Amino acid sequence: MPNSQLAFTVRKSRADDATDDGRAMKQHGVAPPTISEATIHPRRYFDASPTFQHWNKVTCADVHALRSEPGFQGQGIYFHLNHPIQYIRVVGLLVDIQTVAGGKYTLLTLDDSSGECLVLKVKSRDLRQSNEEYPSNTEIDNVDVFVSQGDTTVLLNTAPLQIGDVLKAKGTVEFFRNKRQLDLKRLFLVPSTNAEAQAWSETAKWKLDVLSKPWLLTQDARDRIDKDILRQAQKERDHARRKQDWSRKVEEKRLRHDEKAEVKRKKLDAIYNAGALKGSNIISAPWE
Incomplete structure (x- = not known):
């Protein structure tokens, strides 16, 4: 059927x-x-x-x-x-x-x-x-x-x-x-x-x-909920601020690391280039 x-x-x-x-x-x-x-x-x-x-x-x-x-x-x-x-x-x-x-x-x-x-x-x-x-x-x-x-x-x-x-x-x-x-x-x-x-x-x-x-929702209940909402909003703002501070510190640390690496590179370049003929740094390689 x-x-x-x-x-x-x-x-x-x-x-x-x-x-x-x-x-x-x-x-x-x-x-x-x-x-x-x-x-x-x-x-x-x-x-x-x-x-x-x-x-x-x-x-x-x-x-x-x-x-x-x-x-x-x-x-x-x-x-x-x-x-x-x-x-x-x-x-x-x-x-x-x-x-x-x-x-x-x-x-x-x-x-x-x-x-x-x-x-x-x-x-x-x-x-x-x-x-x-x-x-x-x-x-x-x-x-x-x-x-x-x-x-x-x-x-x-x-x-x-x-x-x-x-x-x-x-x-x-x-x-x-x-x-x-x-x-x-x-x-x-x-x-x-x-x-x-x-x-x-x-x-x-x-x-x-x-x-x-x-x-039925009493005024006291409304007030408690409103306070909880404000508290949660403040908690989220604090979390966002801490996250932003952490990201900034990570970025600052990275920049310091890059700066130190650049200083080290320049020192090594100076050592490697010591005694080289003047102008040799601009001589083109054969494949260029």
Whole structure:
């Protein structure tokens, strides 16, 4: 059966469980909060947020609902409430596999019954351009892609993926044809129903504990961060100055060495030229 037909069958079978899945999520978490007027903090504070440097456990629908904000376009930074987000973790059912751009990209489609599907983009390595050895033929070390007579096989940890497998995916958000997708960085097979339930519980807990309320940053916290930034900037300036001083001393030492070598050369020339006929120093050699 072609992938597209099988994907439709899988979606249909999962649709019957969508209501139960939604009810189960409500037992563990909360619905996505409404857009808040909470302040978008300056970029220099983002590392202090609970989301910016973490894998955010969300649903496919959450990814499509992330906002862009003026001043942050093109930086791979999106927002939920005022939380800055760049790293995403989703869990869902594999419903489609296809290759595009002559095999340069492989697209895996996940359905997590959140109302939206999400495409995971896997980029192949061009091994013809390099003599280096890599653990896989894609940019993900445990994922290989092989295409034969139009059929695509994706190996995860050397085992072929099947439509209907439950996957845990990590990546960064990007756009293709005005549609959000995930630039895949890591991929894992969810081995059991219990493991899938655990993953959903983690998603619900993250949304409840972190994403359900705005990120609050006190003035004291801002002041500490600003002081740390100034301290780090001063440290970098001091390092640059020490490096410059070291380079200057090395150059001065080299010049002194060259000067001494020149003095020594002139002394040797004087010794070697002692007693030579006057004007012999300008006689051309036979080969000149």
